[in-house]
Amino acid sequence: MRSFMGRDILSLKDFERHEFFRVFEIAERLEPIARNRKNSDMLEEKTLVTAFYQPSTRTRLAHEAAMHRLGGHVTGFSDAKMTRAGDWYQESIKDTVKMLEFYGDVIVMRHFQQGAPHEAAKWSSVPIINGGDGWGEHPTQILTDLYTVLREKGRIDGLRWLAVGDMRMRTMHSLGYALSQFDCPITFVAPPEMSLLPEYKAELNQLNVHFSEAEHVEQAIADADIILVEPVVQPDYTKSRDERSGKEVGMTPANYKITRELLATKAKSDAILLHSLPRMDEIPADVDITRWSRYWQEAFNGVVMRMALLALVLGAME
Ligand code: CP
Numbered sequence: 001m002r003s004f005m006g007r008d009i010l011s012l013k014d015f016e017r018h019e020f021f022r023v024f025e026i027a028e029r030l031e032p033i034a035r036n037r038k039n040s041d042m043l044e045e046k047t048l049v050t051a052f053y054q055p056s057t058r059t060r061l062a063h064e065a066a067m068h069r070l071g072g073h074v075t076g077f078s079d080a081k082m083t084r085a086g087d088w089y090q091e092s093i094k095d096t097v098k099m100l101e102f103y104g105d106v107i108v109m110r111h112f113q114q115g116a117p118h119e120a121a122k123w124s125s126v127p128i129i130n131g132g133d134g135w136g137e138h139p140t141q142i143l144t145d146l147y148t149v150l151r152e153k154g155r156i157d158g159l160r161w162l163a164v165g166d167m168r169m170r171t172m173h174s175l176g177y178a179l180s181q182f183d184c185p186i187t188f189v190a191p192p193e194m195s196l197l198p199e200y201k202a203e204l205n206q207l208n209v210h211f212s213e214a215e216h217v218e219q220a221i222a223d224a225d226i227i228l229v230e231p232v233v234q235p236d237y238t239k240s241r242d243e244r245s246g247k248e249v250g251m252t253p254a255n256y257k258i259t260r261e262l263l264a265t266k267a268k269s270d271a272i273l274l275h276s277l278p279r280m281d282e283i284p285a286d287v288d289i290t291r292w293s294r295y296w297q298e299a300f301n302g303v304v305m306r307m308a309l310l311a312l313v314l315g316a317m318e
Contacts, residue, residue: 004312008121009129012139012174017181024147026317027301027308033069034303042316043072047104050076051096051120052131053085053111054240058277058302059131059140063108066306070316075103080240093119101126106313109133112240127313134238135168141276142174144305148298149226152272161186162220164256164282165230166194170237171276173200175228180207187212187220189256191232216255221266227292228274231282232256252282259284263292274298 001018033040048067052060056078064074080086085096093111097120100107106127109117114134121128132138150156161179163172167190179186188196188211195213196204204211214220221227233250235242258273273292275283277299287293311317 003318005315005318006127007313008117008127009139009309009313010118010121011130011137012142012177013137015139015178015181020143020146020178020181023143023305023308023312024150026312027147027304028151029317030070030307030311031304034066034300034307039069039071041071042311043067043070043314045072046106046310046314046316047073047075048310049100049104049107050074050078051080051100051107051109052076052078053080053109053116054132054237055079056110056131058299059110059138060108062299062302063129063131063140063306063310065303066310069303069307070310072310073104076100086240094123096120097123097128100124106310112238114238129309129313132170134170135173136170137174137177138170138276139174140305140309141171141302142178143309144298144302145171145175145228145274145276146178147305148274148294148301149272151301152294152297153225157183159184159225160223161226161228162189162217162224163187163228163230164189164217164258166190166232166234167196167200168194168237169230171230172196176200176204176209176211177207180204180209184226185210185212187214187224189214189217189220191253191256194232217258217262218266221258221262221271222268224271225268226274227258227267227271229256229258229279229282230276231278231280233280233282249280252280257282257284258287260286260290263287263290267292
């Protein structure tokens with residue numbers, strides 16, 4: 001098995017099946033630290049650098065919380081405008097990373113340009129974790145989601161997925177790549193202008209992902225064991241920042257919305273509902289306390305998953 005020590009986490013396309021299970025095993029072992037709200041000293045000599053060129057609540061803070069739970073240190077920026085990369089200089093990824101690598105032992109990067117973390121990894125002597133790159137990928141989020149499925153359902157293979165939202169989204173790309181390693185058919189439901197891109201469909205076919213498409217959640221929800229939802233009303237992920245600036249935002253059409261009534265009348269009784277958040281109105285708040293919702297559990301698991309990844313790439317666990 002390839003060691004995780006020193007490894008970049010850039011994409012789930014290069015993750016092998018046994019590596020998913022290795023990460024899940026480490027997450028399960030570290031989970032009690034987070035569940036008991038304790039800190040350990042596992043990474044007390046290590047520092048995480050956060051390099052966020054795009055806003056984030058969960059990804060940055062979950063990585064930071066994970067580092068604190070393992071006794072490590074954190075430095076970095078949450079807004080590139082406060083750095084030379086976001087001012088007049090527009091400092092390059094190379095020049096920025098050639099500094100950051102001396103400030104810590106691992107870097108988590110979110111960027112509005114697809115491939116920016118890959119570019120960083122070319123120049124960095126410390127591991128780079130992709131915290132979301134443009135429309136590219138969001139590997140740590142989908143690792144979190146798969147871990148949530150494993151913990152909630154006791155298995156991953158043999159479960160049928162329904163993915164609803166904007167299929168250009170980075171989470172959807174990482175999801176497709178990940179499911180190529182499992183026996184998990186998936187149905188995608190998206191507005192026509194946000195449907196799977198032809199090149200991505202070709203990749204899924206090449207990776208032997210068993211996928212289909214439907215127009216309305218009602219056509220696919222009855223068969224789904226896992227329902228994963230993302231917004232169709234959302235900002236432009238290729239911008240460093242997309243302000244709402246008083247503009248009206250649209251409502252989510254019924255085709256892409258998971259309501260309490262839909263779950264009660266059409267969904268499997270033991271299906272689980274995931275959303276990486278933030279949400280708009282695609283999952284109304286009254287769904288939160290139904291038995292299907294698992295997005296708060298997913299949020300907790302987001303910390304646990306980042307603990308596992310940091311422990312692995314920093315060589316504290318093998
Ligand atoms: N799920 C997720 O990536 O959330 P943030 O944009 O808040 O990091």
